[in-house]
Structures are given as C-alpha cells and as structure tokens.
Amino acid sequence: MAGIFPEDPKGISETISGKIHGIASGIGFIFLILNPLWAIWIAEFKNLRSVNITLFILAILTFILFVTSENINNGILQYTGLFQRLNLIILYGHLILNYIWIIR
Secondary structure, three states: OOOOOOOOOOOOOOOHHHHHHHHHHHHHHHHHHHHHHHHOOOHHHHHHHHHHHHHHHHHHHHHHHHHHOOOOOOOHHHOHHHHHHHHHHHHHHHHHHHHHHHHO
C-alpha cells in the first residue's frame, strides 16, 4: 500500500495519500521488525538465535533513530534517509540470511 500512495513533499499539508502512505509503511516496518523476533522461536534457526536477537535490537534502534529524525534539521539526526536505509538493510538482510540458512 505504501508504494501505491506517494508520500507528501516537505512543506505541503498532509493529504489522504500521504496519510495512507504513512500508516501502511508504519505497519510494514513493524511487521518487518518483528521477523527477527519471531525467528528466535523457530527450531530451524536455533543456531542463529544470537544473530536474530542482535538484528532485532539493531532494527529497533535504527527504527527509533529514523522516526525521531523526521523533523530535525541539524546534527546526526538530520540524516533521516540514512537511518531508514540502514533499518531496511538490517531487516531485509535478516530475511536473506535466514533464507540462506534454510536452503544450505
């Protein structure tokens, strides 16, 4: 859903499309963040428990940095896009890592 409805440009009041984008992407991020947590209890990933716990903690931290940096324009928190991409790298990297672990 977030890909269908574009985000509103900065400086423009929020539209219905922007609200749908924000809600859908928030729900998507939450489910992606929960994946490493769910993988902790899957028997096939018992050797990756410490990796999954670490990735879950990193995902939470980068998500918090991403959300808190939305309206900050100075310091390290001005790089909202960087934190979003780091969060996505961790989340999709987790899925790829666990997939490779299963098929090997």
